[in-house]
Amino acid sequence: MEYRKTIGIEVHCELKTKEKIFSPSLSNYGSIANTNANIIDMAYPGVLPQFNSEVLSFAIKACHVLNLNITKKMHFDRKNYFYADNPKNFQITQNETPIGTNGYVEIDINGKKKKIEILEMHIEEDTCKSVHSDKYSLLDYNRAGVPLIEIVTKPCMESALEAVKYLEKLRELLLYAGVSDCKIEEGSMRCDTNVSISKTNELGTKIEVKNIGSISNVGEAINYEAKRQEEILEKGEKLREETRRFDDKTRTTILMRVKETGNDYRYFPEPDIPYVNLTDDFIHDAINELSRMPDERRKDYEKSGILPINIEKIIANKEISDYLENFLDINLVIASNLLLGDIQSYLNKNNLKIEDTKLTHQKFRDLVNKLDKKEINNKIFKDILIDIMETSKDIDDIICDKGLNVSFDDNLLNSIIDNVLSNNEKIISDYKNGNTRSAKALMGLIMKEGKGKIDPSAANEKLMEKLNSL
Amino acid sequence: MLTKEEVMHVADLARIEITEEELQKYQKDLKILLDEVDKIKDIDDFDDEKMFSPTDNTFDLERKNISVTNENVLLNVPKKMGNFVEAPVMINE
Numbered sequence: 015m016e017y018r019k020t021i022g023i024e025v026h027c028e029l030k031t032k033e034k035i036f037s038p039s040l041s042n043y044g045s046i047a048n049t050n051a052n053i054i055d056m057a058y059p060g061v062l063p064q065f066n067s068e069v070l071s072f073a074i075k076a077c078h079v080l081n082l083n084i085t086k087k088m089h090f091d092r093k094n095y096f097y098a099d100n101p102k103n104f105q106i107t108q109n110e111t112p113i114g115t116n117g118y119v120e121i122d123i124n125g126k127k128k129k130i131e132i133l134e135m136h137i138e139e140d141t142c143k144s145v146h147s148d149k150y151s152l153l154d155y156n157r158a159g160v161p162l163i164e165i166v167t168k169p170c171m172e173s174a175l176e177a178v179k180y181l182e183k184l185r186e187l188l189l190y191a192g193v194s195d196c197k198i199e200e201g202s203m204r205c206d207t208n209v210s211i212s213k214t215n216e217l218g219t220k221i222e223v224k225n226i227g228s229i230s231n232v233g234e235a236i237n238y239e240a241k242r243q244e245e246i247l248e249k250g251e252k253l254r255e256e257t258r259r260f261d262d263k264t265r266t267t268i269l270m271r272v273k274e275t276g277n278d279y280r281y282f283p284e285p286d287i288p289y290v291n292l293t294d295d296f297i298h299d300a301i302n303e304l305s306r307m308p309d310e311r312r313k314d315y316e317k318s319g320i321l322p323i324n325i326e327k328i329i330a331n332k333e334i335s336d337y338l339e340n341f342l343d344i345n346l347v348i349a350s351n352l353l354l355g356d357i358q359s360y361l362n363k364n365n366l367k368i369e370d371t372k373l374t375h376q377k378f379r380d381l382v383n384k385l386d387k388k389e390i391n392n393k394i395f396k397d398i399l400i401d402i403m404e405t406s407k408d409i410d411d412i413i414c415d416k417g418l419n420v421s422f423d424d425n426l427l428n429s430i431i432d433n434v435l436s437n438n439e440k441i442i443s444d445y446k447n448g449n450t451r452s453a454k455a456l457m458g459l460i461m462k463e464g465k466g467k468i469d470p471s472a473a474n475e476k477l478m479e480k481l482n483s484l
Numbered sequence: 485m486l487t488k489e490e491v492m493h494v495a496d497l498a499r500i501e502i503t504e505e506e507l508q509k510y511q512k513d514l515k516i517l518l519d520e521v522d523k524i525k526d527i528d529d530f531d532d533e534k535m536f537s538p539t540d541n542t543f544d545l546e547r548k549n550i551s552v553t554n555e556n557v558l559l560n561v562p563k564k565m566g567n568f569v570e571a572p573v574m575i576n577e
Contacts, residue, residue, distance in 0.1 A: 047567040048557055144574065146573065150570050150571065151570075
């Protein structure tokens with residue numbers, strides 16, 4: 015009989031509020047050490063927390079997208095511990111009244127839907143960042159007091175794949191809810207996982223793996239850990255509850271500490287922050303600020319005929335997806351191809367964002383509609399791309415100024431085709447003898463003659479018509 | 485009465501040295517203090533909600549800007565390295 019894996023995951027996400035949760039210091043990432051720290055963050059004697067209500071609004075949004083029940087009356091608790099990353103000697107968190115309870119995230123495993131159940135989500139403050147060496151530890155209080163949400167699943171996942179899918183989905187939801195950057199590499203999303211294995215219905219010994227640096231590493235850590243535990247059990251030895259970490263270099267998990275007894279954090283209600291009573295209005299206002307979630311957007315993209323691979327490319331790039339939200343009434347296939355293709359490469363090459371360019375919404379709409387109605391072709395688009403992005407002129411003016419108007423004049427098209435056909439009897443007879451590539455050669459000549467001013471698909475249609483009637 | 489070992493442990497945690505005479509005195513004094521704290525158990529119908537928070541939703545109070553300059557933040561730090569606060573090496577990550 016095989017061992018069955020049971021996996022639970024805890025995720026910490028930094029909320030990207032402007033200021034910290036209990037002090038007005040900025041909550042920026044990447045500032046010079048200790049420049050976003052004030053006397054509250056450094057726990058000077060006598061200072062009191064000043065609660066930032068923006069945190070509540072962010073947390074409510076997260077609760078909503080994770081299908082959690084919102085706790086309307088709640089308080090904060092002190093988690094007491096002595097460690098240099100927290101100068102107060104306690105962390106303000108929510109132990110008894112987490113803001114969200116009993117939610118879920120739906121994932122897709124090989125075409126089958128599975129709900130990953132979320133036990134709770136609570137709000138807490140981040141601790142300061144510490145860098146360790148053999149001789150000293152260096153502390154940066156910029157991170158102390160940055161608001162966090164901690165999201166705890168039930169032990170309900172059975173494979174590394176499920177865990178990875180859950181984390182990808184969670185990340186996507188929080189990103190689209192606009193509450194966190196979810197950058198694992200910068201520490202704004204941190205994953206800890208609990209892994210146990212068992213052959214019976216009873217859960218095995220729970221082992222925690224902390225500080226895993228990427229979502230794919232979570233999958234690797236789970237598989238490594240399950241195999242390690244199996245080898246120990248197969249030797250007839252017993253497992254002990256312990257905390258391990260995933261080592262990037264060796265791709266293994268390494269023991270950090272054995273959990274002999276549960277830590278006693280002496281939790282008690284934080285007396286310096288009054289109870290929070292969330293009103294229905296406050297909750298609705300927060301939820302109303304949410305933009306459309308990825309699955310809803312996927313449905314629209316699918317309906318409009320965007321290829322599945324491109325749908326995922328768009329969703330993976332929130333900026334593009336957000337931009338498309340303004341253009342749901344035009345041809346989304348063309349719009350998304352432009353954004354994922356030439357426009358994206360232009361932006362990457364010049365290190366710009368769309369809003370840094372001269373591409374207004376109106377211009378983008380015109381551009382897509384002109385391509386859709388074949389008033390311009392792809393070649394012309396490529397020719398005018400730089401002008402579109404860098405000048406304030408509208409599309410018609412750009413096309414006119416460059417002399418690129420595609421003619422939809424049938425007479426012009428007819429005369430070009432007739433001219434080419436009358437001068438290339440050899441190729442025509444090749445075609446008649448079954449060489450289909452000859453038609454391509456003729457098209458090439460026609461397009462050359464048309465100097466980019468004729469529509470290729472109309473020309474091709476007309477050419478075939480004429481060839482077949484000869 | 486507390487045991488001598490308990491008092492020594494408390495003194496150790498408080499980072500103070502005490503004499504044998506003081507030790508005996510604290511054995512009695514700390515007992516009196518702890519007995520006072522024990523009275524909390526006699527309160528009927530105790531729940532933490534009644535413990536505090538006569539008002540709620542005071543989080544919309546204006547948050548005062550109390551940022552201090554970088555030099556001032558690090559002014560009281562016993563040891564620093566560049567802009568970092570230097571602390572004794574920590575192993576319990």
